Structure formats: C-alpha cells, structure tokens
Amino acid sequence: MRGKAHDGETAAVHEVEVEVSSWAISFRLGDEVQLWRLSEIEVEPLGDQVRLRRRGQGARLTVAAEDWRAAAAGDAAPVARRHRRRERRLVIGLFIAAAAILLFVFVGVPLASGPLARMTPPLLEESLGETYAAQLQFAFPPCAGEEGQDILHAFGDRLEDGMDTPFNILVEAVEAPMVNAFALPGGRVLITGDLIAEAETPDELAAVIAHEAAHVEQRHVMQAVWRSLGLGMILDAVVGGGTGAGQQVVLLAGSVTELRYSREAEAEADARGQEILQALGYSSEGMAPFFRRLAGDEQRGERRAGVMEFLSTHPDSLGRAAASEGRARPGAPAFSPEDWRMIKAACDGAPRRSSSD
Ligand SMILES: [Zn+2]
Incomplete structure (x- = not known):
C-alpha cells in the first residue's frame, strides 16, 4: 500500500510504498528502512485515513484507512487467530493425551492385566x-x-x-x-x-x-x-x-x-x-x-x-x-x-x- 511518511524531525513528506507482512510493516524513509512490528504500532483515525506511529518514535505514516483495514484484516488478524487456534488445538490435544494416559493406567491396564497374565x-x-x-x-x-x-x-x-x-x-x-x-x-x-x-x-x-x-x-x-x-x-x-x-x-x-x-x-x-x-x-x-x-x-x-x-x-x-x-x-x-x-x-x-x- 502507499503512504505518506514524516520522519518526525523535518516537515518533509515522503511518498512511500509500504510492505505489509504477517507481523510487521516496512518502508524506506530517506536512506533508512523502517521496520515496525504490528504489535508496536499505534493507530490514530483521521477521517478516511489513519495515522500510524511506532510506539516511542517521532516518525509517522499516514495511509488510507481502507488500505490499513485490508492490510490488518488480510494478514495480522488472521495470523493472530491462527496462533490462537493452534494454541487451543495444542491445549485440547494435551488434555486428551493426559486423559488417555489416566484412562489407560487406571482402567486399561487393570482391565487388561487379567488376560495379559493368563497369556504370559x-x-x-x-x-x-x-x-x-x-x-x-x-x-x-x-x-x-x-x-x-x-x-x-x-x-x-x-x-x-x-x-x-x-x-x-x-x-x-x-x-x-x-x-x-x-x-x-x-x-x-x-x-x-x-x-x-x-x-x-x-x-x-x-x-x-x-x-x-x-x-x-x-x-x-x-x-x-x-x-x-x-x-x-x-x-x-x-x-x-x-x-x-x-x-x-x-x-x-x-x-x-x-x-x-x-x-x-x-x-x-x-x-x-x-x-x-x-x-x-x-x-x-x-x-x-x-x-x-x-x-x-x-x-x-x-x-x-x-x-x-x-x-x-x-x-x-x-x-x-x-x-x-x-x-x-x-x-x-x-x-x-x-x-x-x-x-x-x-x-x-x-x-x-x-x-x-
Ligand atoms: Zn493374598
């Protein structure tokens, strides 16, 4: 997406092309590459635009609100959701494994021990x-x-x-x-x-x-x-x-x-x-x-x-x-x-x- 960047020190406005990934945005400001994690970006709505700021930094980036919504919805949110889903699956999996082990120890082995003993x-x-x-x-x-x-x-x-x-x-x-x-x-x-x-x-x-x-x-x-x-x-x-x-x-x-x-x-x-x-x-x-x-x-x-x-x-x-x-x-x-x-x-x-x- 395209945006307007200020370095926070001069009044100069830089037209920049912003790359959006699943966990960060990056763009070139002067001769420096800015890499802002999504988690550290503060968003300030400005009508049909949003102003993005990296926490603790003077530089700011203005992009179309629509573009930002799309970028955020297209990558960041689903990624977070995917993470949460994976965590939930892991917890459920661990719970099932624990339950299976308990079941085997307290029900399975005692039940099987009779036939096992006769077959030994x-x-x-x-x-x-x-x-x-x-x-x-x-x-x-x-x-x-x-x-x-x-x-x-x-x-x-x-x-x-x-x-x-x-x-x-x-x-x-x-x-x-x-x-x-x-x-x-x-x-x-x-x-x-x-x-x-x-x-x-x-x-x-x-x-x-x-x-x-x-x-x-x-x-x-x-x-x-x-x-x-x-x-x-x-x-x-x-x-x-x-x-x-x-x-x-x-x-x-x-x-x-x-x-x-x-x-x-x-x-x-x-x-x-x-x-x-x-x-x-x-x-x-x-x-x-x-x-x-x-x-x-x-x-x-x-x-x-x-x-x-x-x-x-x-x-x-x-x-x-x-x-x-x-x-x-x-x-x-x-x-x-x-x-x-x-x-x-x-x-x-x-x-x-x-x-x-
Ligand atoms: Zn006895």
Whole structure:
C-alpha cells in the first residue's frame, strides 16, 4: 500500500510504498528502512485515513484507512487467530493425551492385566521371578535352619500335586521384620520368620502357604506385576525412556511386598487354597483362627508393627475368617510335631545358610 511518511524531525513528506507482512510493516524513509512490528504500532483515525506511529518514535505514516483495514484484516488478524487456534488445538490435544494416559493406567491396564497374565508364557514369568528373588535375597535373606527349609520345600512340592499349575511351588522361610507371606512370579512363596512365630498350629501355616500358592496358580501374581509394569512403561513414555523413571517405578511399585491383589483375588485365593489342602487330605481349618487372632490383636488395640503389615496386605481379616470357617474341613495336619519343631526353629538365629541355591 502507499503512504505518506514524516520522519518526525523535518516537515518533509515522503511518498512511500509500504510492505505489509504477517507481523510487521516496512518502508524506506530517506536512506533508512523502517521496520515496525504490528504489535508496536499505534493507530490514530483521521477521517478516511489513519495515522500510524511506532510506539516511542517521532516518525509517522499516514495511509488510507481502507488500505490499513485490508492490510490488518488480510494478514495480522488472521495470523493472530491462527496462533490462537493452534494454541487451543495444542491445549485440547494435551488434555486428551493426559486423559488417555489416566484412562489407560487406571482402567486399561487393570482391565487388561487379567488376560495379559493368563497369556504370559510360564517361562517368562519364571525368569521374572528369578529377578525378583535375586533382588529380594538381600532385603529378606533365607533363614538359616536347613532342616526346616527342607520340610517347607517338600510341602511346596506336595501342594503342586493338588494344583493345576506349570509352576514349581518353592516355599522358603525368610528373615524379615514383619509378619507376612508373599508369592513371587513363577511360584516362589516366601514366609517370614515372624509369621512362622505367630502361627500356633501346622494347620495355620499350611493355610497361609496354600493361600499364596493359589495366588500363583490363578496368575494373580503376574496380574499384579502387569499392573505395576504397565504404569512404569507409561511413565517411561511420558518422562522419556532414557531417564529410567519408569523402571524406577517398576522396581518400587513392583517390589513384592507392594504387589496388591484385588478383594476378589484375595477371596478366590482363600477359597482355592482351602480346596487344594482338602484335595490332598490336609486340614483346611487353620485359616480362620490365624486371621482371627491377628485381627483380634488389633481390636484389642494391641497394634504390633509386624502384625499391622499382615493386616494391611490381607484386608477384612475377620470377614475372611468367617467365610473360610464355613468352607473348612478337618484333615491330616500338614506337618508332624517333629517337622513343626524344625520349621519353628528355622529362623531362630542359627547360622545363615548360603543363599546361592
Ligand atoms: Zn493374598
């Protein structure tokens, strides 16, 4: 567009040709090229003309109002609108991505974890279990009493006969400052020395071991691993694969003491554990008294730290005690009095056996 320019110092009027771009106008004034950003131009209407001034400068440019409107409408405004549209699209896109991630983590992975667990090849689950076991043996070293460990191993082998599983159920007593039992992927079942000390009868310990073995058989363990792995993989994608943030979360969330099962899975493992014991001719009466005693401690206000751990990972202990009582059948004790004595002594401070096996 054409315009009349004043340099602000002399009265001279320069006829200039003004170039309009999406973000600025430019024109030659004397031997200088003026480049004014649209954002710093002040517009003063003068009838059918407008006077343009660059903020803070004396020079001014007068152009036809119609030309200026066309220039502004043709370039600047649409550009600003395009910018705003692009920003809006970006915000919406980010919002959708965030929603999709949340949906996947909290709905998708938990829903998919069951089928994923059942589809996981047993060999893969076993090698994953070995990784867990290798890390855990430092935090929870095996108890030193060899005889007691052998008796527990033999009981795990016996349980397999009543189970429908490709896994080797390897029961092991470990030193840990808590009353608890947990199953690793691939079939290892760890029982803490404190839990063995809490169990008053062979039936009670057998019930806890059978419950954990049922978690393995029903692939609950692998399902819990998939849930925590899924979260880690997503974090890797979001935070960036190279940071290892996701792997860190896998290690934290996936550490076995943190693997949580759903209420349904716990109820299923209770029932299936009792069924396995009954199929092998063992008593399934041990679960109710064990749960009831630990829960009773809490009701009486005796909150022993170790017992709280067990109750927090085995919620609704009293309800489960009642349910398992209804299913309980008498049978042979899982351990003879001599075996029971050996198991009880396994974690009693005898020199620690080598953890290389
Ligand atoms: Zn459980």
